[in-house]
Amino acid sequence: xxxxxxxxxxxxxxxxxxxxxxxxxxxxxxxxxxxxxxxxxxxxxxxxxxxxxxxxxxxxxxxxxxxxxxxxxxxxxxxxxxxxxxxxxxxxxxxxxxxxxxxxxxxxxxxxxxxxxxxxxxxxxxxxxxxxxxxxxxxxxxxxxxxxxxxxxxxxxxxxxxxxxx
Numbered sequence: 001x002x003x004x005x006x007x008x009x010x011x012x013x014x015x016x017x018x019x020x021x022x023x024x025x026x027x028x029x030x031x032x033x034x035x036x037x038x039x040x041x042x043x044x045x046x047x048x049x050x051x052x053x054x055x056x057x058x059x060x061x062x063x064x065x066x067x068x069x070x071x072x073x074x075x076x077x078x079x080x081x082x083x084x085x086x087x088x089x090x091x092x093x094x095x096x097x098x099x100x101x102x103x104x105x106x107x108x109x110x111x112x113x114x115x116x117x118x119x120x121x122x123x124x125x126x127x128x129x130x131x132x133x134x135x136x137x138x139x140x141x142x143x144x145x146x147x148x149x150x151x152x153x154x155x156x157x158x159x160x161x162x163x164x165x166x
Contacts, residue, residue, distance in 0.1 A: 013092070013153040014054040018047055018153045019159060020094045021080050023081060025064050025117065027099065029076055029125040032113060033108040034066070045130030046117055054156065057084050058125035062158075063118045065137055066109050073112050074137040082151070084156050092153040097162065102147045106162045139163055 015028045022043065039046075055060035118134060130157040143166040150160040 010155050011055070012157045014051050016153050017054060017151055017158065018051040019154055021048060021050065021062060024049040024080075024094065024096070024099055024150065024160075025062075025078065027096075028064060028103055029115060031100070031103045032076075032106070033111055034113060035111075039115070039117070042130075043116070045128075047133045049128040051118065052127055052128050053119065053121050054082065056126060058121065058122040059119060060157070062119070063136070064115055065118060066113050066115045068110075069112065069114045072137070072138065074142065074163075075109055077137075077139065077142070079144070079161045080151075080158040081161070082156060083159055090154050095148075095150045098147050098150050102145070102160075102162055105145070106164050107127045111166060136154075141165060148164070 014099065026036055029039055048060060050062060059082050062080040065074060066076045067074050118136065118162055119131070142163040144161050146159050147160040147162070148156050151158040
């Protein structure tokens with residue numbers, strides 16, 4: 001019986017964290033001056049991959065890369081590092097104030113910028129339709145600013161950071 005409760009709770013955790021992380025990224029895109037329509041249109045395949053890899057505990061990080069389409073150079077980045085373990089008290093929460101404050105500190109991006117959602121996963125993770133291998137853009141000349149834990153649930157959480165030019 002207890003195995004069912006734990007397994008059932010972790011399914012709720014993966015669904016909750018996936019939803020709150022994607023909604024947070026959508027908020028970051030919109031509030032940073034970019035058009036969120038591409039992100040909203042791609043929601044289904046992004047959600048499927050993140051939920052799958054959270055469920056298998058193969059997801060290590062979800063990244064939002066923002067770049068200049070003229071030269072492909074990085075303009076900014078947000079990282080959601082996945083932390084597994086810890087049962088906590090069973091509550092599920094999101095620190096939207098911390099994300100909102102960090103957006104103001106990071107500043108607006110030029111409206112012509114484009115973005116893409118990426119993940120880092122463990123080797124041998126399940127393949128998910130819509131996702132493929134790629135290379136991250138260089139963060140040379142950027143500084144990483146940690147926000148702390150912004151999304152939490154039983155068994156997993158996200159530690160969030162953003163990158164901006166130094």
